[in-house]
Every structure is written in C-alpha cells, then in structure tokens.
Amino acid sequence: MTMNQAAPILSTGRAPSLEAIGMTKIFGPLVALDDVSINVPAGSFHALLGENGAGKSTLVKSIMGFYSADKGKVLLDGKEVSIKSPRDARANGIGMVYQQFTLVPCLTAAENLVISRADAPSVIDWKKEKKALAEFMEQMPFKVPLNAQVSSLSAGEKQKLEILKLLYLDQRFMILDEPTSVLTPGEADEMLGLLGDMAAKKEITVLMISHKFREVKAFCDGFTVLRRGKFTGSGDAQSSTVAEMSHMMIGDTTIRERAVRKQTNESREVLELASLFAQDIDGADVIHGLSLKINAGEIVGIAGVSGNGQSALVEALAGQRPLSDGAIRIHGQPFEPNRASYDKFKVFGLPEEPLKNATVPRMSVAENLAFRAFDKPPVTTLGWWMSPGPMRKRAEELIALYRVKTTSPDAPIETLSGGNVQRAVLARELSGDVDVLIVANPCFGLDFASVSEIRSQIMEQRNRGAAVLLVSEDLDEILELADRVAVMSGGTINYISRIEDTDRNVIGQHMAGH
Structure with a gap:
C-alpha cells in the first residue's frame, strides 16, 4: 500500500485456505516437529492444541518463516508457496498476533499502523494517511482511538490494535498465539466473537493456539492436536468432547483425581493484609490501600488483568518489595516477610516462575x-x-x-x-505444617498431569486448615479452586465475593475496572 492508496477493503470470499504438509524440524538431537500436517480451510476458525513443548510454536514459526523447516511444504489456496522469512509470510497475506505486544508504546495507534507498512514513506503526509485510516476504521469490527498513545490503551484495546494491524496490512490468514491471555472474559468473548463473524463471512481465516477448551468449544469450528512434535488427531470442535480433545493431547498419561473440597465451618482469621501500599522504582503506587482477610481452611483467589499489582503483592509478601505503609498480620500478630517469620508463622509459598524465583x-x-x-x-x-x-x-x-x-x-x-x-x-x-500458603500462577505452561497434581496439593492444604492466597491470571483456575474471589484493579481490590454468589461475567466487569 503506497501513500496514495486506500486501506484494503474487507470483502467476502477473500479468506485463504492454508495447508502445511509433512512439516519436520530438527534442533540437534531434538525432533521438534515430526512429519506434521495441518489443514485449515478458507474461512474457518481453527484451534491448534497441545501441551507445552508439543510443537505448536515450532509449527507456526515454520509457517511464518522464523524457522526453515527441514522437510515439508506450505500450500496457500492449494498452491505451494515459498516462505523463507516473516517478510515472505506477510507478502503472502499471512500474519501473526503474538502473546507479547509488538506495538511501540510511545506512538499513537495511527502511527503504529502506518509504520508497520513495508513501504512507509520517510516523510508522511498525515492528512492523507489519517483520511485513509478513517475510511479503513469504518469497515472494521474493532474500534480503537487512532490518536491515542498506545501506552494509554487498555490491554484489550492493544490486542484489538494488533489484529487491526494485520487487517490493515491485508493479512487475511491470521495466526493468534494465546490471544486472550491478557484480556478480561468480556473482552475475550467480544474479540473472538467478532473474528468468528468475519471468518464466517469468508473475510479472514483464523488459526488460534489456545489451552482454553471453553473458548475452543465456543468459537472454533475445527481443531488439530500435537503431542511431542507429532500429529495426534483433528476434528470438529463442536461435536468433539473436551475429554476426546484432552486424550489426544495427553494420551494414556495417568491423571491424578482432583482433591475434593471439604466443607468447613471454620471462621478463624489467619492472614490479614491491612491497607498495604508499595511503590515502583519511580515512586508510583503499584499497591494502593489493599486490604484482605483470609480464614483457616479457605482459598481466596486474586483475579485481574496482568499489570494491576498482582506481582507486586506477591513480591511484598515474599519480602522482595518493601511496603511503604500498611501491615501484614498472621493470627493477629505483626508479620515481617523474612525467613525467621516464615518459619515462626508457618508461611510457605510457590511464586510464579519458580526456577527463577524459588530455586x-x-x-x-x-x-x-x-x-x-x-x-x-x-x-x-x-x-x-x-x-x-x-x-x-x-x-x-x-x-x-x-x-x-x-x-x-x-x-x-x-x-x-x-x-x-x-x-x-x-x-x-x-x-x-502449613498455616499460610501463597501461590502465584502455579500452573502456567504446565502439562495436564502436573496441573492436576499441583491443584490437588493446593486443595489438600486448604482442607487441612491452611489459609491460601491464590494469585492467578487463569480465571478458570480461580473458579475451580477458590472459596472466594477478589479482583485487583489499579493496585487495589475493587470487588470480593464468594464463588457461589458471582459468575465469570461479573468478575470480568470488575477486572475491566467497572
């Protein structure tokens, strides 16, 4: 698209099909992909499933040209295409939205779109560009303020802008890598629903890497499963059961049965966080007047969109970030987060990324x-x-x-x-003996067997009478384990409820700050 050309017009029937045949990729002794094939029909919304290390990322990176496959070929609309670099993928209308944003925070949404073009001029005629962008935005299902600086946008708006960028570049085959991991449930459903509508109109084709069966069942029409670098099955996402998809992912691996939640009438308060404040290196509050109480035999799940102070809270409780105000009490006594107090008060924890933070x-x-x-x-x-x-x-x-x-x-x-x-x-x-257990994103990136084991261990500690603080960006995990849910937004808790008195949509609204 040159400076004088209008932005691409969405139209039905332009969605491409993509087929990867016999893809093989070897890294030294590791066979990351072993003769893998995947067929994504035009206008479909296809899920790519598999556990961590199954080969999903290697496959899409081979399709995108980040890796050069040792064997195999890619067909676009039935014709073989040569993709040796991401530039080749873009030239063929194949684009990808990554887990981490690729936007420039200090530029506006409009500037991010324009500079993403391969032919972006060195001197930009903004009057013409903004007129073309306005016409482009009128056709789009997503609305993002073009004049807003990206750093001021919400996570949901940034994700929408990443997708708008692909459409702006006329990339009709979209690969989405865990696209809802930074979104509230409402934002996730809205975004996937709109993309599904576009796919149904044959405007785009979508291949989504996901671990959330709820979203696969709600929005996808087909799926392909990888396990240990090999193709293990595919099918109709609507007619296949979650159990069938899970078996394709894990095979005959023995999964521990989840621990049963025991009823308890325990009301003995164990952990109290009293009006906590903490700052970042620039002196801005990352925890702002946060208060919470947890009883014995209770799991309280902290939900929230990433970046709302959850990590800072865990760091403060671990003694890795100083508090500027407030108090932590256990059994009514002041608690200082150091090794001696951890032993005295029987406080234990599992931080996120334990290889880096706990070993x-x-x-x-x-x-x-x-x-x-x-x-x-x-x-x-x-x-x-x-x-x-x-x-x-x-x-x-x-x-x-x-x-x-x-x-x-x-x-x-x-x-x-x-x-x-x-x-x-x-x-x-x-x-x-555990009186207080603090866990943060305990199952991120793990296989089914490990997830089941770890969640069972957490539940067993709760059943033995421990007060458990569970900080997780996986709302399904909180809904499964927690007795109460507390939502963090802007460094404080803006909502708390018993699990049985709330639902996903209400929690999502508070995660969005409403």
Missing part, C-alpha cells in the same frame, strides 16, 4: 529441597555442621512422595522440566 538453578535437587531445613536437625548438628547424608535421604523421600521426575537427587534442578520444578518446590514448601 538456585545450578544447585542440586537435594540442595534446593533443603532450603527450608538446611540449618535444622537432622541436616545440621551442633548448630553449624551440615550432614549431606540426612539431606539426601530427606530429598529422596520428598522426590518419591511428590513424584518429582529427576535422574538423581544430585542433578541440577535446572535440568528438570517445568512441571517437575514446580513439584520440587511444592515438595519443599508443603513438607511441614
């Missing part, structure tokens, strides 16, 4: 499992003498009890899979 990657599994007990008997005698024998014996017991898959207790913990790092940290944190 020393190059130390052994046994050493990492000993972090809470290395200075106590039987590991330590005489107050200072550490004995490797008892430490290793205890590690072997915890590895067996929590089913941590490792070649040896002496293996560096960084050699474990993500799910097994989570299990190892949980083994360490849940190996004693």
Whole structure:
C-alpha cells in the first residue's frame, strides 16, 4: 500500500485456505516437529492444541518463516508457496498476533499502523494517511482511538490494535498465539466473537493456539492436536468432547483425581493484609490501600488483568518489595516477610516462575529441597555442621512422595522440566505444617498431569486448615479452586465475593475496572 492508496477493503470470499504438509524440524538431537500436517480451510476458525513443548510454536514459526523447516511444504489456496522469512509470510497475506505486544508504546495507534507498512514513506503526509485510516476504521469490527498513545490503551484495546494491524496490512490468514491471555472474559468473548463473524463471512481465516477448551468449544469450528512434535488427531470442535480433545493431547498419561473440597465451618482469621501500599522504582503506587482477610481452611483467589499489582503483592509478601505503609498480620500478630517469620508463622509459598524465583538453578535437587531445613536437625548438628547424608535421604523421600521426575537427587534442578520444578518446590514448601500458603500462577505452561497434581496439593492444604492466597491470571483456575474471589484493579481490590454468589461475567466487569 503506497501513500496514495486506500486501506484494503474487507470483502467476502477473500479468506485463504492454508495447508502445511509433512512439516519436520530438527534442533540437534531434538525432533521438534515430526512429519506434521495441518489443514485449515478458507474461512474457518481453527484451534491448534497441545501441551507445552508439543510443537505448536515450532509449527507456526515454520509457517511464518522464523524457522526453515527441514522437510515439508506450505500450500496457500492449494498452491505451494515459498516462505523463507516473516517478510515472505506477510507478502503472502499471512500474519501473526503474538502473546507479547509488538506495538511501540510511545506512538499513537495511527502511527503504529502506518509504520508497520513495508513501504512507509520517510516523510508522511498525515492528512492523507489519517483520511485513509478513517475510511479503513469504518469497515472494521474493532474500534480503537487512532490518536491515542498506545501506552494509554487498555490491554484489550492493544490486542484489538494488533489484529487491526494485520487487517490493515491485508493479512487475511491470521495466526493468534494465546490471544486472550491478557484480556478480561468480556473482552475475550467480544474479540473472538467478532473474528468468528468475519471468518464466517469468508473475510479472514483464523488459526488460534489456545489451552482454553471453553473458548475452543465456543468459537472454533475445527481443531488439530500435537503431542511431542507429532500429529495426534483433528476434528470438529463442536461435536468433539473436551475429554476426546484432552486424550489426544495427553494420551494414556495417568491423571491424578482432583482433591475434593471439604466443607468447613471454620471462621478463624489467619492472614490479614491491612491497607498495604508499595511503590515502583519511580515512586508510583503499584499497591494502593489493599486490604484482605483470609480464614483457616479457605482459598481466596486474586483475579485481574496482568499489570494491576498482582506481582507486586506477591513480591511484598515474599519480602522482595518493601511496603511503604500498611501491615501484614498472621493470627493477629505483626508479620515481617523474612525467613525467621516464615518459619515462626508457618508461611510457605510457590511464586510464579519458580526456577527463577524459588530455586538456585545450578544447585542440586537435594540442595534446593533443603532450603527450608538446611540449618535444622537432622541436616545440621551442633548448630553449624551440615550432614549431606540426612539431606539426601530427606530429598529422596520428598522426590518419591511428590513424584518429582529427576535422574538423581544430585542433578541440577535446572535440568528438570517445568512441571517437575514446580513439584520440587511444592515438595519443599508443603513438607511441614502449613498455616499460610501463597501461590502465584502455579500452573502456567504446565502439562495436564502436573496441573492436576499441583491443584490437588493446593486443595489438600486448604482442607487441612491452611489459609491460601491464590494469585492467578487463569480465571478458570480461580473458579475451580477458590472459596472466594477478589479482583485487583489499579493496585487495589475493587470487588470480593464468594464463588457461589458471582459468575465469570461479573468478575470480568470488575477486572475491566467497572
């Protein structure tokens, strides 16, 4: 599109079909894709399913030209196309919306659209460009303020702008990588619904990577499943059951049955967060007057769109971010987030990204499992003498009890899979009496078996009487586990309710700040 050309006009019948045949990609000893094929008909809304490491990202990156497949070919509208780079993909009308935004925050929405063009002029005639953009926006199902700076837009508006950018560049085959992970439930349903309408009119074709079966069932017409780099099945998303899709994803892997929520009449207050305040490095409040109480035998889930202070709250409770005001109390007594107080008040936790935030990657599994007990008997005698024998014996017991898959207790913990790092940290944190458990996004990116195991462990601690604070960007996880839900927006809690007295839509409205 040149400066004098109008923006592309949406019309029916222009949606392309795409077929990838026999795609193979090898990285050293790892076969990331093994003869994988996928067929996405024109005008369809197709889901690409698979667990973490199944090969989904490798497949779409091969289609997009980020990787050069060792074998295989891509057909667009039945004709083979050569895609050696993302530029080739764009030239063929194939675009991708990534999990992380690719917008320039300091520029306006209009400026982001114009500079995305390969032929953007060095001197821009904004009068002509804005007229063309206004005509383009009139055809679009999404509305984003073109003159607003991107940094001022909500996460939902930024995601819409990413999709508008593909349409502006006339990229009618859209690959969406977990597109709703930063959206409220309302924003997610609106965006997917509008894209579904466009696909039904044959204006676009959509291939969506997702782990949310609810969205797949609600918006997709077909699906393809990968497992360990291989194609394991495909089908009609409407007629296939979630159980059938799950089996294609995990095979015959044994999944632990979820722990049953026990009824409790416990009303003993354990954890109190009293008007907490904390700042970022520029002195702006990231936690603003946050108050919350959690009883024994209760899980309170903190929901919210990413970036509303949830991470800062977890950091404050872990002693990684100082509070500027407010107080933390456990059993009515002041609590300071340090190692001595964690032991005294029986506070344990599983932070997000535990390999980075809760372990020393190059130390052994046994050493990492000993972090809470290395200075106590039987590991330590005489107050200072550490004995490797008892430490290793205890590690072997915890590895067996929590089913941590490792070649040896002496293996560096960084050699474990993500799910097994989570299990190892949980083994360490849940190996004693727990009064308070703080967990943050505990199942992000994990396989089904690990998700089931970890959620069961959290529920079991709740059933034993622990007060559990669950911070999660996965609303389904909160709805499954929590007794009450609290929504964070703008660094504070703006809504709290018992799970049985609310629903997804009400929670979503408060997540959006309404």
